[in-house]
Amino acid sequence: MPAPLALFQLVSDEAMPNLAAMLALHPARVHHLVTPPVAARSDSLIRVGRQFPSPPEFHRDDLSPMPSIAEVEGTLARALRATVSRGMTPVINFTGGAKLMSIGAWRAAQTAKAVSLYVDTQHACFRDGGTAPGLETLLGGDLSFHRLRAALAVDHIVVANGCPRMTGGRDLEPFAPLARHLLAHPDEERALWEAIHGPRGLCPQGREPRDAAGWRRLLETPLHLPPATAAHAVNAGLLIARNAQVVLEEPEGFRALATRSAPMPAGDFFRAVRPLQFAISFLSGGWWEVAVGLAVRAHAGFRDLRWSVDTGHKTPGGSVEEDLVAVDGIQLVHISCKRGGHRAGLFRALDEEAATAARLGGRFTRKFLAVNLPIQGRISSFLRQRAQELRVRILAPADLSSSEAFTA
Structure with missing residues (x-):
């Protein structure tokens, strides 16, 4: 029987590198190295891990606000020795944190001859750190995110990014x-x-x-x-x-x-x-939210589509429900739906969509604003220019019958 895995992570503001490694490797123990600015992110990742069918044990080492290579390397070296003495196999994820932190983590892995990895979200794969053989075996012979995509749910991304919860939403049918x-x-x-x-x-x-x-x-x-x-x-x-x-x-x-x-x-x-x-x-x-949701389900190829979900975000007016969320690959998809028309406040809606998407899923979230009524006059070109700046895609009723409107 193989030894249980202990995953060492540099926690950073972007949650996906930590989340991806945790979902792909199924560790028995997760060890966070945390600086004060990202302590809350560590808490959120722990909350996600405790929702897994077989939750790992968590441990955290707090670092100084701007740790040196030596501090990270020394902290990790001590933790690696303790891990090996417990009969566990260590894996170091040196993605995240400042560059000096990554260097320190990689050097500790090299000295201990431990498996290490880098989470390449841009190219959707894990990169072998080259400090010891065995990463490909641990990942089932596949360094791509193929298996990770099947395991990743909306809940994981949203809670990892600091939201208190993610409900199942309403049934479209x-x-x-x-x-x-x-x-x-x-x-x-x-x-x-x-x-x-x-x-x-x-x-x-x-x-x-x-x-x-x-x-x-x-x-x-x-x-x-x-x-x-x-x-x-x-x-x-x-x-x-x-x-x-x-x-x-x-x-x-x-x-x-x-x-x-x-x-x-x-x-x-x-x-x-x-x-x-x-x-x-x-x-x-x-009703327009449902119409868009049905089109997403039929044409977009997204997974875990949810309508009218509660993430625990509070405003003076009460809880806020998000229109549509889903997962595309390893990215969260967020779609805000507006009827449109006179005084619809679409410029404000664009800014709100960009801010909400970043809060729920980080800066790589795919963002859409679906507007039912035609956007007419001079406002149309200005609105689309602003949408391009914010990387928000505008959807109209004519877009709902084609998969092209949802492609990256």
Whole structure:
């Protein structure tokens, strides 16, 4: 039986080199060498490792803020001797950290005649450090990221980059017929949006009720929709048919809210109306997220696609849900979906997409902004120029039927 592996890692701000080695080698023990600026990244990587089916044991050595070659080499040499004495096989990943740290780690591996590696994310492979034979055997005869891709999930990337969690998201299928219908019938989508946010809609200009009485009035207000759209919305569970009309369905939690004699705590109130908020949001634009998600699933070749996920990111308005996330190779994919139109704030949406993608998956995250309505006039060229600067790809409805829109 082969000796258990002990993986030594230089932790840096970019999580993927550490994550890739940990997933590919399945070590029994992971040893982090950490400088103060990246202590939080080490914590995040440990949190990911503890989610593995067979979690490794973790140990951490704290280095000075700017460690010398000698400091790294000496720290690692002592740890390597202790590892060998425990009957474990050490592997040193000298990717990450400052150059002096990498040199110190490589020199320690050379002196100890231990296997070492460099994680080449650009070319999607592991590079043998040449300090001892055996890396190819440990990786099953394949230095490429082929096996790594199959093991890598959205959870791994997002949690490794510091997010508290990653939920499984919602199922696209119950909403797929409505999303396909609205994508194919822009005139009915416009009528639906007017019924929700138009001057005579349920929530004019996006203004939602602030109390139970206001929500009660919405529940009693019929929506005048094209018959096919109404039927799809009822089948999706977003509306119900009542007396030859369609209205919002009353959630069970709202019934309790309406019968209370005393004021309900704010948290309970928002939980009670959340299903209504979801229905309104979906009918007035959230359907576009599903349409894009269906296209991604059919044409993009991405893995682990998730819609409407919670990563634990908080704002003053509560938890933030991300529209669409997936994995392409070893890169996170993040797609923000906007209906578009007058005063849509697309320049702000571009900046937010770039910032969110970097926060969730690091600087190599693939970024998309999907806009349903046509981007017209002078704003179009300026917006696309800004998107190019931020490396965000803009998607329109016409792009959803082809795989070319999603290629790198």
